[in-house]
Amino acid sequence: MVNRMIGVIGGSGIYDVDGLHDAEWQSVETPWGAPSDQILTGTLDDVPMAFLPRHGRGHVHSPTSVPYRANIDALKRLGCTEVISMSAVGSFRERMAPGHFVIVSDFIDRTYAREKSFFGAGCVAHVSVAHPVCQRLGDIAQQAAEAIGVPYHRGGVYLAMEGPQFSSLAESKMYRESWGADVIGMTNMPEAKLAREAELCYASVAMVTDYDSWHPDHGTVDIAQIGATLRANADNARRLILAIASRESALSPCPCGCDRALEHAIMTAPDKRDPTLLAKLDAVAGRVL
């Protein structure tokens, strides 16, 4: 048995975590470039943790410029076995109100200007993302939300848009009424797909900041209002991270198979694989290469 190591990716408004023992900001180099920032490592309740601010401290990266591959590679390289995302989202459902947390169950990926895979020419792989979220990690997030008493919803479809502009009214209505999306954000894809390729369990806790632009009583999205809700949510986000750590246990194989996602995924014949790409895949896919 090895211990779990939790990777937490903090989204807008979450640039550090309190209470880590032996806390240290570490620089991690990856074959995919630099991650969004240094990574804060330490232990919470004796559980090793690595915290990465997705947009960098000071909010430097836009949703499009976030180095998603470097971020996932860096967390894997540090020894993380799972990744929890904490993200701001707009809501398409009246009942998912600002201040509520949604434990995401699925995604619709509408992003188009990002690198979406570690694999490619010279080493082709196809993993399943039919169930992009780890059920076991979702259970832990749910238990943690229950324990801290934050209003939460288990399950919700997160639509990932490219941004950085918010949606038009017509888009907002289409996502909500025709596509069945429950919340909208700009960052969880391709992050979730890359976590799957890296055989990391992934779960996303979406923190509702607004009703996007569809709601007749709430007008259009306003970044000032989002900021105020984010600040109000930040304390609950920190408490949730603590509560998640205290629910972690020794590592056993993931019941959903996230940790074995690459088992039969690589298509390229061993003698046709590109050594340069294979070298870059050392952390992400070393187990199967």
Ligand SMILES: CSC[C@H]1O[C@H](OP(=O)(O)O)[C@H](O)[C@@H]1O
């Ligand atoms: C600050 S509103 C828009 C911004 O916030 C969300 O980022 P994150 O998922 O990192 O919390 C959203 O996806 C947008 O990038």
Ligand SMILES: Nc1ncnc2[nH]cnc12
């Ligand atoms: N309405 C919205 N659309 C996209 N990303 C968001 N992040 C927070 N609110 C959002």
